[in-house]
Amino acid sequence: MIGLRPMRTTPDTVYLPFNRDCLGEEFAPAKRGSKAPERRGHWLIVQEQGLIVSTDSHELSLPSGDCPPGLDGLVGEPLWLGTWRGTPCWVGGLARGVGIPAGLHRETLVPMQGPRLPDDLLSLGGMAMQALWWESTSGHCPRCGARTERIENEWGKRCPGCRYEHYPHLHPAVIVLVRDGDRVLLARKAIWAPGRYALVAGFVDNGESLEGAARREVGEEVGVAVDNVRYVGSQNWPFPSQLMVGFVADYAGGEITIDPEELEDARWFPRDALPTGPARHSIAGFIIEHYARAGRQ
Numbered sequence: 001m002i003g004l005r006p007m008r009t010t011p012d013t014v015y016l017p018f019n020r021d022c023l024g025e026e027f028a029p030a031k032r033g034s035k036a037p038e039r040r041g042h043w044l045i046v047q048e049q050g051l052i053v054s055t056d057s058h059e060l061s062l063p064s065g066d067c068p069p070g071l072d073g074l075v076g077e078p079l080w081l082g083t084w085r086g087t088p089c090w091v092g093g094l095a096r097g098v099g100i101p102a103g104l105h106r107e108t109l110v111p112m113q114g115p116r117l118p119d120d121l122l123s124l125g126g127m128a129m130q131a132l133w134w135e136s137t138s139g140h141c142p143r144c145g146a147r148t149e150r151i152e153n154e155w156g157k158r159c160p161g162c163r164y165e166h167y168p169h170l171h172p173a174v175i176v177l178v179r180d181g182d183r184v185l186l187a188r189k190a191i192w193a194p195g196r197y198a199l200v201a202g203f204v205d206n207g208e209s210l211e212g213a214a215r216r217e218v219g220e221e222v223g224v225a226v227d228n229v230r231y232v233g234s235q236n237w238p239f240p241s242q243l244m245v246g247f248v249a250d251y252a253g254g255e256i257t258i259d260p261e262e263l264e265d266a267r268w269f270p271r272d273a274l275p276t277g278p279a280r281h282s283i284a285g286f287i288i289e290h291y292a293r294a295g296r297q
């Protein structure tokens, strides 16, 4: 049944924006082997890290119908992403600096910029960004450099020279909240807004398990040991193509010693006196809200 979602008894990262799951059954990805319909429907037009939306109504909404007047021919070959609420979604990229026609404007997709877009449009826009990123980075074979071809009805690309095939790349990264009784360890990077603290995070290395990466990142970035590393959820992160895998871990010893290449500061905060945190749209915000502030086990 369209729009039916499971009952939420406890908050779940599945419902974070950028996770396709949060669209429920309203979104159906373009299916392998199926033919793209005619080029009409919802338009997911991305410029830099923003989504072009219609200003026709009070609500932010996607342009619909044919490619919006004034943008046809400027968005490249549109990509069929799938179907949302029964209507096909087309993705196009608009180059930086290209003017946006009257009746449309650009809204940011970036969580740290406080987006006004509702979660469903953030999620669709995130998928559009990832589709465009994949198209822009997969045009040549990474082994021999020849021009690749799209594998029919797939996102994958094949090299006509050496037959190498590759599919959209997602890069796994771990993000970890360290807890010690009623205090939590938070860290900040120098480039962040003053006073803002968040979680230790980093990419998974060759040969590592996710839990192993979580232990290593905490050790390298803040110098403490952790135990009881537990998975608490994940978020697909389209800036440009990470899969953020969230953990909570128990402090198991050591003094805080930051890696100055990565961090400006790290310190313990009491759960009832947390500093400014990340946006609610991010898994970092989710973990801090539920596993630090609310003390969820």
Ligand SMILES: [Zn+2]
Pocket (backbone or CB within 6 Å): 141, 142, 143, 144, 145, 146, 159, 160, 161, 162, 163, 164
């Ligand atoms: Zn090749």
